[in-house]
Amino acid sequence: MAVKVFKTSRGELAPGQKRLSFGSAAADLGLIFWFIFSLFPIFWMLMLALKNAEEQTTTYFSFSPTWSNFATVLSNKGTEMTSVDFKASLLTSLLNCGGAVIVSLVIGIPAAYAAGRWQYRGSNDLMFQMLSFRFAPELMVIVPLFVIYNQIGLFDTKVGMIWVLQLVTMPLVVWILRSYFQDLPEDLEQAALLDGYTRKRAFLMVALPIVRPGIAAAALLAFIFAWNNYVFPLILTDSNAGTVTVAITKFLGGGGQAYYNLTAAAAIIAALPPLILALTIQRYLVRGLSFGAVKA
């Protein structure tokens, strides 16, 4: 049986065939290296979370893995030095951030619609003002906020946290959604007005369903930013409204012993809710829903 050997010399490529070049191979290699480099902290954290107390400071990859850290974190036992009710802080975080996002959406969607549709006196200044909340470092406003919260009784309350998190979530929601509403052709709502619907019904019936992907994106981003916020809960809460970001750091201890393995386990658990939310919301993030409404 004859064996046919195909010889392809350089310059004779099938149509559409790409030549493997040294340049592209090097680029691939560089990308792989960058990929490893950027994911290494996560890998290290996962590894750390599986180590026991004796091995937690070792820098080699050989250790006896254990799930006990996760059990400890969720058991509310805390450490010898500090007591941490981690499950309660998870729930508090969910309530704080969920509440903050809902309040931002309820107030922010109409605000974004108004800002996107109409130019009124000072409308741009108002939008800029809103954005400027994000300019100032939180540490700059935290001392006056602490004093105010203490005096009006909002210190260590969930309502107080939801309120202060508006500084984080509201600008995001308004700015993201404003651009969605600006992109929405005004003819659509005008058509609804002429169909006999009021401005409010035109908004609810036409504009709102079309910007749903924008609402999903804004809500997700706002939730992640609120979830990751550390300074506000650190200063403005104690045991009642303490969030998961603050709870994590308590595993670092205070009296000489740091529990890096517990901290890593707690951080991994804390990263799950935003991750799950992102995966659930993903299917609403499709764009191009308004395609076909008006001619291009």
Next chain:
Amino acid sequence: MATVSITHLHKSFGRTSNRIRAVDGLSVDIANGEFFVILGPSGAGKTTTLKSVAGLIDIDEGTIDIGGRDVTRVEPYHRNVAMAFESYALYPQKTVRENLASPLKSGRTGQYTEGQRAERIDQVTTTLGINHLLDRFPRELSNGQRQRVALGRVLVRPADIYLLDEPLSHLDAKLRAAMRAELKQLGAMSNTTTLYVTHDYQEALALGDRIAVMRHGRLVQIGTPADIWRRPADTFVARALGQPEINLLDGVVDDDRIRLGNGSFDVPIPADAHDACSRGDRVRVGLRPCDIHVVGSDADGTGIQGRVVLAERLGRNVELTVDAGGAQLIVLTSGRDGATEGAPVTLTVAGSDIHVFAAGDGDTPRLGLPDRASLLEAAQ
């Protein structure tokens, strides 16, 4: 069904520093059941006028009456007008059926049972030939189909006025001609007062009971299609109507004749302009390409002698570019007269087809018309 009267409508856009006057003192009265066309180039204020009637924009000055009722400050959903947008504006998240049902569900266009709604939708989709598309979404339709759905959303409901904003402008030429004919045959259109905005003079002439020509937010001429075609009020209107464009030649008035080109040929002064020009006046003469005829022999010696520079066959007609005494004339012929490139030809124009305008650059008024303000007044 209702009359519409627009009085001294003003609307500007932009900041005080660079305000653009979109509509500048427009007054029009539209009769009950009339098919009224607003014709003008882009930026003439046509859509602004339409949206003012719909109540979609707040006007700066003036009043809008519908059916004798002042609706200037009335919300759009209380005006009972239906509008087809130039951009179609179909609800993307709704099917064709839901789009068409939308005006019937609002409760402000009458109360309908499920059955009555279905009946109305069925009727209008059959008329427009889109009843096989009912369960599709707008994104799944071609532009022509979207156009029909947008039109269907207007026709499906009873309305005092139909407002149509360039409803055919984005269709290809053949489909546009077909839809134009369909529009004219639609029964509802002939009974309901319709305001139709277009930049296409053929649509305007074919569809309109009356046409208003607009430029820079102002009314230039208003009249029946025949009026506007036969007696354009100025060179702007004359140029806007007709393809190829009207020939405009500078001339000097002589005894009973107007000398054109380098003086080697002339045309008679038409009867309507006779009193308005005297010997020695400089004027502009408009001759439509389709009104100039190629004749075999110059029997009475009044024909225009010229030489064909270019002959282009455009389907049924041949477009000739004729050099006559240094002036270039575009002539539309049937092509049967055998005028070929380089051949000498004799041209004639009927006296009634000669348009005389005041001399000057830009847009100049027709001579022999009563002054424009009183003319516009009389037309209303």
